[in-house]
Amino acid sequence: MLRGLYTAASGLITQQRRHDTVTNNIANINTPGYKGTNSVAHTFPEMMLSLTGVKNEPNTKIGKLTTGVFAEESLALYLQGDLRETNKASDFAILSNIAVDGLTFDAAGKNVSDNGTVTYQPQAYFTIQTADGGVRYTRGGSFTVYEDGILRTSDGSTVLGANGAPIQLPPGVSIESLTLNANHQLVDAGGAVYGQLLISRIDNPYLLVRDGSGHFRYEGNENEVQAIVAAEGVEVRQGYIERSNVDVTQAAIDIMAAMRAYEANQKVIQFYDRSLDKAVNEVGRI
Amino acid sequence: MNASMITAMSSMNALQQKLDLFADNIANVGTVGYKRKESSFEDLLTNMKAQPEAFQQSGRLTPLGYNQGWGAKMTEIVTNFTQGPLKETGLSTDFALEGNALFEVFADDAGNRAYTRNGAFHLTLDANGDNILTTENGQPIVAIITDANGNATEGRIVLPHGSEMQVAADGTVLGVSSQGSTVLGRLKLLEVTRPDALTAVADNLFAVAGGINADEVVQAVVPSEENGIAVRQGFLEQSNVDFTQEMTELIIVQRAYQLAARAISSSDTMMGLANNMRA
Numbered sequence: 255m256l257r258g259l260y261t262a263a264s265g266l267i268t269q270q271r272r273h274d275t276v277t278n279n280i281a282n283i284n285t286p287g288y289k290g291t292n293s294v295a296h297t298f299p300e301m302m303l304s305l306t307g308v309k310n311e312p313n314t315k316i317g318k319l320t321t322g323v324f325a326e327e328s329l330a331l332y333l334q335g336d337l338r339e340t341n342k343a344s345d346f347a348i349l350s351n352i353a354v355d356g357l358t359f360d361a362a363g364k365n366v367s368d369n370g371t372v373t374y375q376p377q378a379y380f381t382i383q384t385a386d387g388g389v390r391y392t393r394g395g396s397f398t399v400y401e402d403g404i405l406r407t408s409d410g411s412t413v414l415g416a417n418g419a420p421i422q423l424p425p426g427v428s429i430e431s432l433t434l435n436a437n438h439q440l441v442d443a444g445g446a447v448y449g450q451l452l453i454s455r456i457d458n459p460y461l462l463v464r465d466g467s468g469h470f471r472y473e474g475n476e477n478e479v480q481a482i483v484a485a486e487g488v489e490v491r492q493g494y495i496e497r498s499n500v501d502v503t504q505a506a507i508d509i510m511a512a513m514r515a516y517e518a519n520q521k522v523i524q525f526y527d528r529s530l531d532k533a534v535n536e537v538g539r540i
Numbered sequence: 541m542n543a544s545m546i547t548a549m550s551s552m553n554a555l556q557q558k559l560d561l562f563a564d565n566i567a568n569v570g571t572v573g574y575k576r577k578e579s580s581f582e583d584l585l586t587n588m589k590a591q592p593e594a595f596q597q598s599g600r601l602t603p604l605g606y607n608q609g610w611g612a613k614m615t616e617i618v619t620n621f622t623q624g625p626l627k628e629t630g631l632s633t634d635f636a637l638e639g640n641a642l643f644e645v646f647a648d649d650a651g652n653r654a655y656t657r658n659g660a661f662h663l664t665l666d667a668n669g670d671n672i673l674t675t676e677n678g679q680p681i682v683a684i685i686t687d688a689n690g691n692a693t694e695g696r697i698v699l700p701h702g703s704e705m706q707v708a709a710d711g712t713v714l715g716v717s718s719q720g721s722t723v724l725g726r727l728k729l730l731e732v733t734r735p736d737a738l739t740a741v742a743d744n745l746f747a748v749a750g751g752i753n754a755d756e757v758v759q760a761v762v763p764s765e766e767n768g769i770a771v772r773q774g775f776l777e778q779s780n781v782d783f784t785q786e787m788t789e790l791i792i793v794q795r796a797y798q799l800a801a802r803a804i805s806s807s808d809t810m811m812g813l814a815n816n817m818r819a
Contacts, residue, residue: 266814270542270543270544270810271606271608273544273803273806273807273810274543274544274547274608275608276803277543277544277547277548277800277803277807278547278583278608278609278610278611280548280551280796280799280800280803281547281548281550281551281583281609281611281612281800281803282551282581282583282609282611282612283796283799284555284558284580284581284612284792284793284796285580285581285582285583285612286580286581286582288583291607291609296597325606326595326597326600326606327600327601327602327606327607328602328606328607328608329601329602340578341622342578342620344736394582396580396615398616398618398736399734399736399737400734400736400737400752401734401737401748401752401753401756401757402756403734403756408580408582408615408616409582425733425755425756426733426759427733428640428731428732428733428734428735430640430735460601460602461602461603463588463602463603463605463607464583464586464607464609465586466583466584466585466586466609467582467583467584467585468582468583473603495580502795502799505799506799506802509802509803509806510806513806513807513809513810516810516813517809517810517813520813520814520816520817523817524817524818527817527818
C-alpha cells in the first residue's frame with residue numbers, strides 16, 4: 255500500500271485551510287480592532303512500523319511514521335494594532351500593555367518561566383451586550399449614538415458601562431460635548447459624569463472565541479474576567495480607532511507559501527500516481 | 541466550495557462600496573455645505589468546524605473547534621459634521637453656519653422638515669407674489685416669526701418688495717428699506733445631538749428617518765457667544781472633504797482590493813491544481 259497518497263491529500267486540505275485563514279486576514283486589513291489569525295498545523299499521531307512474517311530477526315522495529323497533517327486550531331495574534339486618529343467623539347481605541355509581576359512578555363504575548371510555567375499577557379477589551387443579552391468583548395471601538403442616546407457597536411450591540419448597564423446619554427447631551435478621562439468616564443466640560451466604559455481584563459486571551467462582527471466570546475469562567483478601573487497599563491483614547499493588526503507583507507507572503515505548498519502536495523500525489531501506474535501497467539504486465 | 545474565494549469576494553464587494561463612498565466625497569469636494577460620509581469595516585460571521593474530544597491535545601491553546609471567518613463588510617455610513625471653511629461671497633442671500641447647527645427647511649407641502657448646512661439661499665416669488673427665502677430648489681426656510689402680540693410661530697421669511705435683507709449673527713432677519721428697518725423673523729437653527737441618526741438625502745439635505753422622534757436628534761438653539769453658533773451673512777460654508785485624506789484612504793482601500801484579487805487568483809490556481817491532479 256502506498257501510505258503517502260493519503261498523507262499528501264491531508265497536506266492539500268491543511269494548506270487549503272491555511273490559505274482560507276490568510277485570505278480572511280487580507281479581507282480584514284481595514285477592520286478596526288481585528289486580530290490576525292494563524293492556522294496551526296498538527297501531525298497525525300505517530301505509528302510504530304514493524305516487520306511482520308519474519309522469523310529469528312532480533313529487531314523487527316522499522317521506525318516511527320506519521321501519515322498526515324491537519325489544521326488543528328486558528329490562533330489569533332493578540333498584538334496591539336496601530337492607532338489611527340478619526341476625530342470622531344464616538345470612536346475609542348484601547349492601548350493595552352498590562353504588566354504581570356515583573357514578567358517580560360515576548361512578541362506573541364507569552365512568558366515562559368525557568369520551571370516551564372507559561373503566562374500569557376492579559377488583554378483589555380470593551381464589554382458589549384448583544385441583542386440576545388449575551389456578553390461579548392471587542393477591540394473595535396467604532397461606536398455610534400442613535401436617537402435613543404445608547405452607545406452601540408456597528409451591529410447594534412450595546413456598549414456596557416462599569417455598572418453593568420448599557421451607556422445611555424440623556425436627551426440633549428451629545429457625545430461630541432463629552433470627553434473621556436483617565437478613569438474611562440465620559441465627562442462634560444463642567445465635570446458631570448455620563449457613564450463609565452466597562453473595560454474588561456482577560457488573563458488568557460486564547461480562551462476567547464471569535465464570534466463575527468469583531469466580537470469575542472469568553473469560553474472560560476466569566477468570574478475570571480475583571481473590570482479595569484484605571485491605570486494598570488491600559489489607556490483608552492477617544493477620537494481614535496485601533497487598526498487591524500494584520501501585517502500586509504506577511505499576509506502576501508503567507509498566501510504565496512500556502513499556494514505553493516498546496517502545489518507541492520499535488521505534485522507528490524502525481525508522483526504516487528505514476529508509481530501506481532508503473533505497478534499496475536508495467537509490473538503487472540504479462 | 542473554496543472558502544478563500546467566498547471570503548475574498550465578500551471583502552472585494554465591501555471595498556468596492558467604500559471606493560464608491562470616496563467617489564461620492566471627492567465628487568462633492570466643491571459642494572457648498574457638503575459633509576463627508578464615512579464608514580468602517582467589520583468582520584463577517586465566523587463559523588466553528590466542530591472537533592471531537594480527541595483533538596484536545598497537549599499544547600493546544602484554544603478551546604475545541606476550528607474557527608473560520610468569511611471576510612468583511614462595510615458598516616453603516618455616518619456623516620462627519622465637522623466645520624467646513626467659510627468663503628466670502630458678498631451676496632446678501634448667502635449664509636454660512638459656524639458651530640454645531642443646521643438650517644431647517646420645509647421639505648414638502650405636507651409639512652415634513654429637512655435640515656441643511658447649505659446656506660446658498662434664494663429669493664423666490666411664490667403664488668401670491670411674495671418674495672420668500674428658499675433653498676436653491678425652492679424649499680422655504682423655516683423661521684421663527686414673532687407677531688405684534690409676542691406670539692412666536694414657525695413660518696417663512698417674506699421680504700417686502702424694495703427691501704434689502706440683513707441678518708445678524710444670532711439669525712435675526714431685518715428688512716431694510718429707505719423707510720427704516722423691520723424685523724422679519726429669526727432663522728430657526730437646530731443643534732445636532734445625535735448626528736449618527738441623521739440620514740443624508742438628495743439635494744444636500746439631511747432628514748430624520750421615519751419612526752424616529754426628530755426632537756431626540758436635533759434641538760432648537762439660539763446662536764450665542766457661549767454655544768459658539770453663529771450665522772454669517774455673505775459667506776458660504778465649503779465642503780468639509782479633505783482631498784489629501786480622501787486620496788490617502790483611497791490608496792489604502794485600492795491596495796486592499798488588489799490584495800484580495802490576488803487571493804482570488806491564488807485560490808483559482810489551487811482549484812486548477814486540484815482539477816489537473818491527474819493530467
